[in-house]
Amino acid sequence: MKDWKTQTWFGHDVDAGTHRNTELEITESYSGRNITIPIRVIRGVEPGPTVFVTGALHGDELNGTGAIRSLLANPEWGPVRGNVLAVPVLNILGFERHSRYLPDRRDLNRCFPGNASGSMATRMAKVIFDAIVLQSDYGIDLHTAAVRRTNYPNVRCDFKNQACKRLATAFGAGVVLDGRGPKGAFRREATAAGCPTIVVEGGEVWKVEPSVLECMTRGVVNVLKELDMMDGEPELPEHQVMLRQTKWVRAERGGFMDMHVSPGSTVVAGQPLATNSSLVHEEHNRLEAPFDGIVIGMSTLPAVQPGEPVIHLGKLSSPRRAKFVEKHTQADDMQRTTQEHLSTNIQVTEPMD
Numbered sequence: 075m076k077d078w079k080t081q082t083w084f085g086h087d088v089d090a091g092t093h094r095n096t097e098l099e100i101t102e103s104y105s106g107r108n109i110t111i112p113i114r115v116i117r118g119v120e121p122g123p124t125v126f127v128t129g130a131l132h133g134d135e136l137n138g139t140g141a142i143r144s145l146l147a148n149p150e151w152g153p154v155r156g157n158v159l160a161v162p163v164l165n166i167l168g169f170e171r172h173s174r175y176l177p178d179r180r181d182l183n184r185c186f187p188g189n190a191s192g193s194m195a196t197r198m199a200k201v202i203f204d205a206i207v208l209q210s211d212y213g214i215d216l217h218t219a220a221v222r223r224t225n226y227p228n229v230r231c232d233f234k235n236q237a238c239k240r241l242a243t244a245f246g247a248g249v250v251l252d253g254r255g256p257k258g259a260f261r262r263e264a265t266a267a268g269c270p271t272i273v274v275e276g277g278e279v280w281k282v283e284p285s286v287l288e289c290m291t292r293g294v295v296n297v298l299k300e301l302d303m304m305d306g307e308p309e310l311p312e313h314q315v316m317l318r319q320t321k322w323v324r325a326e327r328g329g330f331m332d333m334h335v336s337p338g339s340t341v342v343a344g345q346p347l348a349t350n351s352s353l354v355h356e357e358h359n360r361l362e363a364p365f366d367g368i369v370i371g372m373s374t375l376p377a378v379q380p381g382e383p384v385i386h387l388g389k390l391s392s393p394r395r396a397k398f399v400e401k402h403t404q405a406d407d408m409q410r411t412t413q414e415h416l417s418t419n420i421q422v423t424e425p426m427d
């Protein structure tokens with residue numbers, strides 16, 4: 075560990091028990107100016123781990139940015155033990171254009187751990203990886219669903235990695251998904267490099283949604299408590315669902331979808347999820363749940379073509395289990411409120427006989 079009293083972060087000395095707003099140079103613009111990402115380094119009085127918290131790795135996914143900014147709005151906020159590196163916008167070039175991608179159309183979240191002599195994207199990834207990930211002990215990466223979709227807040231991590239699973243459970247979103255992520259993804263490569271990292275997905279692009287923000291800020295604080303960086307116990311839902319298998323239920327026909335479920339709904343196998351009909355309301359077909367499950371994501375755009383994803387379902391083991399999960403989701407204030415908020419964006423109707 076670096077000497078605790080004074081540490082150098084991104085070229086500045088930061089004393090224990092203080093914070094400093096700083097910047098990391100990641101590339102240069104066409105006009106040769108430095109392009110930097112803003113970072114707040116928050117240092118605890120006492121030694122402890124270093125945790126990075128990042129938002130907008132996809133430049134249009136702003137719920138995490140909103141959550142981090144809301145924590146930073148209180149200048150007193152931070153760990154008692156250890157360091158927090160708060161990065162509200164990781165993909166600053168995408169963010170400047172309200173875009174998921176970099177200007178060269180690459181997905182920064184497939185370019186890690188990066189390459190110092192590679193493409194613009196992999197060079198940027200390399201700078202970020204070396205300066206942030208390799209200096210941290212743990213990571214939390216905040217995302218939303220992709221454009222035209224929404225996600226019921228869920229944490230994703232590799233269940234085989236005990237440290238990741240511990241963070242994911244401590245975050246307390248209520249739904250945890252197994253998987254290490256695709257090759258080149260930030261959290262996968264960070265975890266592989268010895269910095270266990272979880273990813274959190276919640277809500278939509280281009281928004282800061284109050285209930286998602288609430289879930290994310292509580293989750294970050296929960297993880298810091300779990301790591302003994304802050305005092306107190308994590309505030310957790312009574313029960314959390316661990317999902318190992320998920321499936322996108324896709325449209326079979328072109329048409330307009332009437333939705334019968336909303337984010338966070340639990341369903342049993344065969345239950346109608348959405349009805350696809352023509353614009354003048356001639357029914358085409360009905361999408362049904364292929365298994366007992368919970369809706370972790372869905373399309374917000376009701377017009378579909380064949381093959382387009384409509385409902386993202388996490389698999390539960392039985393109808394009894396679905397009932398149990400529903401009961402506990404409804405019993406947790408935050409999960410119930412989130413479900414209510416997210417469903418106000420979607421017209422949900424009863425299926426017609």
Ligand SMILES: [Zn+2]
Nearest residue numbers: 132135217218
């Ligand atoms: Zn994302």
